[in-house]
Amino acid sequence: MQVPFIDLKTQYKALKKEIDSNIQKVLDHGAYVNGPEVVECEKKLAEFVGSKYALTAASGTDALLIPMMALGIGPGDEVITTAFSFIATAETIVLAGATPVYVDVDPKTFNIDVSKIEAAITPKTKAIAPVSLYGQVADMDEINAIAKKHNLFVLEDSAQSFGAMYKGKRSCNLSIVGGTSFFPAKPLGCYGDGGAIFCNDEKLHIAMKEIREHGSEVRYYHTRLGVNGRLDTLQCAIILAKMQRYPWEIEQRNRVAKRYSQAFAAIKAKDFSFPFVHEHNTSVWAQYTLTVSDRAAFIKTLSESGVPTSVHYPRIMPDQPWYAKHGGRVHGDVSHARWAADHCVSLPMYPDMDEKTQDYVIEKVIQALK
Ligand SMILES: *Cc1c(COP(=O)(O)O)cnc(C)c1O
Numbered sequence: 001m002q003v004p005f006i007d008l009k010t011q012y013k014a015l016k017k018e019i020d021s022n023i024q025k026v027l028d029h030g031a032y033v034n035g036p037e038v039v040e041c042e043k044k045l046a047e048f049v050g051s052k053y054a055l056t057a058a059s060g061t062d063a064l065l066i067p068m069m070a071l072g073i074g075p076g077d078e079v080i081t082t083a084f085s086f087i088a089t090a091e092t093i094v095l096a097g098a099t100p101v102y103v104d105v106d107p108k109t110f111n112i113d114v115s116k117i118e119a120a121i122t123p124k125t126k127a128i129a130p131v132s133l134y135g136q137v138a139d140m141d142e143i144n145a146i147a148k149k150h151n152l153f154v155l156e157d158s159a160q161s162f163g164a165m166y167k168g169k170r171s172c173n174l175s176i177v178g179g180t181s182f183f184p185a186k187p188l189g190c191y192g193d194g195g196a197i198f199c200n201d202e203k204l205h206i207a208m209k210e211i212r213e214h215g216s217e218v219r220y221y222h223t224r225l226g227v228n229g230r231l232d233t234l235q236c237a238i239i240l241a242k243m244q245r246y247p248w249e250i251e252q253r254n255r256v257a258k259r260y261s262q263a264f265a266a267i268k269a270k271d272f273s274f275p276f277v278h279e280h281n282t283s284v285w286a287q288y289t290l291t292v293s294d295r296a297a298f299i300k301t302l303s304e305s306g307v308p309t310s311v312h313y314p315r316i317m318p319d320q321p322w323y324a325k326h327g328g329r330v331h332g333d334v335s336h337a338r339w340a341a342d343h344c345v346s347l348p349m350y351p352d353m354d355e356k357t358q359d360y361v362i363e364k365v366i367q368a369l370k
Contacts, residue, residue, distance in 0.1 A: 018241035035233030053205040056231035060181020063195030068096035070207040077126035082112040083337035100328035120331035127153035132161035135286035160286035252351035291343040
């Protein structure tokens with residue numbers, strides 16, 4: 001049996017009618033950029049998240065960079081973030097001109113360890129940029145409280161957590177601004193690159209909208225430094241179709257995760273762990289990630305049985321070659337993050353995974369750990 005890591009084909013088949021007809025509508029009206037589906041998509045996204053405003057963006061990376069530019073985060077500023085994330089988290093801080101300051105993760109959730117944040121604050125600190133990793137929201141109440149005390153911005157990197165719940169509220173709407181990604185492999189994906197930004201502040205929303213459009217207030221009149229950060233109409237039309245099924249997909253992702261966790265609860269192996277989710281959180285399971293002691297052997301054994309795995313992420317951001325030279329400062333010791341980078345491994349996870357396929361994965365995981 002060859003198991004897919006994610007299965008977008010079954011999803012497409014289930015939505016084929018809606019997706020095809022939404023695409024055809026765009027081809028017929030021809031407004032490929034800034035078309036009516038963009039506005040409609042943003043309205044639906046804001047409704048879903050519960051925020052006042054939503055802006056689609058060309059990628060999750062732009063959905064992080066644009067808010068930083070709008071908030072005036074730049075040279076001389078420090079932004080506190082986790083050491084353990086996809087590189088775009090640190091990259092956008094550097095692109096904005098600021099310095100990332102990395103702190104360690106909580107070894108249970110692999111999200112930023114909030115008890116380490118305050119000690120990393122300096123007079124240069126301008127913002128905290130937590131990541132809601134693997135689909136579970138970071139400890140936003142604690143982070144917002146620290147930010148309030150020290151007068152800092154909080155930008156949630158929600159690239160992996162669109163749709164996740166935290167104490168009854170949606171990810172992306174838990175701080176001054178949140179940015180998500182619609183990269184195809186994310187919980188809600190489009191058919192290319194894409195992202196979105198959420199906020200409740202009108203001035204910030206307008207600034208971000210202008211930055212997304214080359215910093216123009218009106219066409220050919222540029223009052224700010226901007227980027228071309230728009231999401232095209234076709235992608236918005238696809239997201240509109242996919243959003244109809246997304247609440248069901250979140251339930252299914254949780255069904256799959258629950259079955260995995262029930263099966264793995266009995267495993268006693270060195271360094272083995274399966275995901276811990278706080279009671280106040282509902283994850284969207286961007287990844288279902290284990291830790292194992294001999295990762296290379298584990299991956300090889302599973303792969304020989306037709307079970308693909310993936311490593312998110314094999315190297316912490318401050319240890320990436322360019323970043324080790326230029327990109328920021330590590331605060332204190334980041335040993336939990338380094339340990340995670342050495343031991344984490346993600347299993348196949350998608351809403352349409354049937355029980356037979358999952359039982360096969362479970363059997364192979366248990367065998368590999370014996
Ligand atoms: C995917 C991802 C991004 C970047 O999103 P893109 O759409 O690929 O640009 C940023 N941060 C995290 C944590 C991600 O997983």
